[in-house]
Amino acid sequence: MIETTTTERPREIAAIDLGSNSFHMVVARVVGQGLQIVSRHKQRVRLGAGLDAQNNLDNASITRGVECLAMFSERLKGFDPENVRVAATHTLRQAANAHVFLKRAETVFPYPIEVIPGEEEARLIYLGVSHTQPGEGKRLIVDIGGGSTELVIGSEFEPSQLTSKHMGCVSYNQRYFQKGKITPKNFAAAELSAEGKLESIAQNYIKKGWDSAVGSSGTIKAIKEVIISMGFDDGEITKKRLELIIEKLLVFKYVDEIKLPGLPEERIPVFAAGVAILSGVFRALKIEKMVFSDAALREGLLYEMEDRFQHSDIRGRTAGDLASRYHVDLEHAARVQLMASDLYAQCEPNPSTKKAELGVLLNWAALLHEVGLSISHSGFHKHSAYILQNTNLPGFNQEQQTVLVSLTRFHRKSLKLHEMPELVLFKPKQLHPLIRAIRLACVLNVQRTDEPLPDVTLDADDKDWTLTFPSGWLSDNRLLAADLETEQDYWTSAGWSLSIAEAISDDIESEKDQ
Structure with a gap:
């Protein structure tokens, strides 16, 4: 057998x-x-x-x-x-x-x-290149795309400098090579613009330094192929070789006339703009030579997707770093996080994939809802939202970042839900249970004590929530009960309903039986 x-x-x-x-x-x-x-x-x-x-x-x-x-x-x-x-x-x-x-x-x-976001794109590009490009030491990675250019310095798998600039071969082609014309003047203008856009970061990058420079994506790949066709078999991009390419380019009067050995036909329309950008980058950062990497953003996405590369750990590290930077009370944040998570689990006992993802974002928002306290207690929820809106958050995409901003912005005070930003991956109504959960978690933990909270039962539908506390607990915690009444008023103004109840005690139940 x-x-x-x-x-x-x-x-x-x-x-x-x-x-x-x-x-x-x-x-x-x-x-x-x-x-x-x-x-x-x-x-x-x-x-x-x-x-x-x-x-x-x-x-x-x-x-x-x-x-x-x-x-x-x-x-x-x-x-x-x-x-x-x-x-x-x-x-x-x-x-x-x-x-x-x-x-x-x-x-x-x-x-x-x-x-x-641009800086998240830069991080993922770095991840893709660092996982696939051999070599040791500190690297500078440059990726020229159609609309933006990303520049990263890092060692091994950890980027330390991330920048995304609004300059790409498509946008520069439209701006500097209008009607397909190539002249020394417009080429120099594109080159100078790219150099100027890096002025604010150049000294910092040069001071940090790197052992090797690596380029990725289509523009730099096309430049490498042209260099190989010029007889430089190693394909290295140097300042002198870039100058040779520029000389050859300026022979042509129109973009669609460009014919260079090794240049793919599909790259012709944006090639001059891409060369101008890379030349500006070389000049601004004083780069001597650069090698090409086949890997870029999509490879970074692949490597981060596989569980063993721990995408969630990246977000955890991001949130932890931010909490540390703004001196968040981590014990209090953990209590809010636990209560918010429990309430959300009660209102969404069998969440879909999207709702499960929102539950994870609720945890990060609960951890970070007080980052704005470092600015001022007055209106700190708005300060928190501003910080999260304007901070690079590695591991979070643009919409996830917007969800964090919304949850922190509406975790206390008035519920001006009409100010909620537009979302695409999530529907605004899907955020409402998270907002309610984090608000109640904050109210219930407002006294910031180590005293354990009682088991709170939630009965919830789209607009109406009922919280049930153990018998007698609210009468023993009158200040918190008053805060809950205030919260009820906020909910009413938003078109929601919050009911507060107490469980019937065993003594009353036994009296009923008699």
């Missing part, structure tokens, strides 16, 4: 990068302690070219993007949502009507799209 053994099929994961020029998808298998790339897919969508003067995407660019996602979804049939991560970058960060694109995408693409 022949024995057969069955082995578990390797987990497959996919990462998609919705860039300003192209959409990229990479699919990988988790094999042992590493990732094995299975397939790569790329579509030139030119999303950034569809932004008008009011930062609205035109219908044609939205349609191109949605059609690309429909194609990608064919490859992803059978993939569970937790095995697919999609990050949108500069153009959807900037687009005033990004919600229109995201709503249309939902009709053909069943996976959530995260719009990530």
Whole structure:
């Protein structure tokens, strides 16, 4: 008899990068302690070219993007949502009507799209390069995209400097090479603009220093290919070789006339703008040479998706660092966190994937709701929201950061829910139970004592919540009972209802029986 053994099929994961020029998808298998790339897919969508003067995407660019996602979804049939991560970058960060694109995408693409902040994009790019590029020591990583350029310094897997600048090959092409014209004057203007945008960080980066410089993504890859075709087999990008490319570029009067050995046809429209940006970066940071890395944002998404790389730990470290920086009372925050989590679990006993994610965000918000106390007690919930809105939070995408801001902003005082920012991945009503939970957790812990709170039972529906306390507890805690009455008034003004009740004591129950 022949024995057969069955082995578990390797987990497959996919990462998609919705860039300003192209959409990229990479699919990988988790094999042992590493990732094995299975397939790569790329579509030139030119999303950034569809932004008008009011930062609205035109219908044609939205349609191109949605059609690309429909194609990608064919490859992803059978993939569970937790095995697919999609990050949108500069153009959807900037687009005033990004919600229109995201709503249309939902009709053909069943996976959530995260719009990530620039510094989060920089962190993920660093993660992708550091996991795949050999070498030791401190690295400077430069990634020139269609709408933004990310610059990171770090060692091993830890970035120490993160910057995202609003300069990309698509946006610079539109601004400096209008009607496709190339002249020494407009090229120099683009180069000088890129150098100027780095003026505020240049000295700090140069002082920090690096052992090697690495470039990633399409622009730098195209420059490397041209350099190899010029006879430099190592493909290293140096200041002198960049100058040679610029000389060759300035021979052409129009972008569509550019013909350089090694330059892919699809890169021709934005090549001059990309070279100008990289030249400005070299000049501003005094870079001598740079090598190319095939890995970038999408590889960073892949490596962070796999459980063993502990994405949740990154968010925990982010929240912990922020709490430490603003001297948060961690014992009090933990009590609020525990009560808020308990109340949310009672109102959502069987949460969907999205609601479970919101529950996790509620925990981070409870930990950080008092960061604004370091500024002033008066209106500290607004100070907390401002800090969270304007701080780089590694591990959190743009919408998750907005949820944290909303929960801290509305955790006390008046409920001006009309001021809640618009969300795409979550519906505003999905945040209401979290706001109620964190508010009640703060009220119940207002005395900031180590005395344990009683078991509180919650009966909840969309608008009406009833809290039931043990018999006699509220009469023994009159100050807290008064605070709950004040909270009831806040809820009423928001169109919600909060009822406070006490459980019937055993003595009363026995009297009824008699």
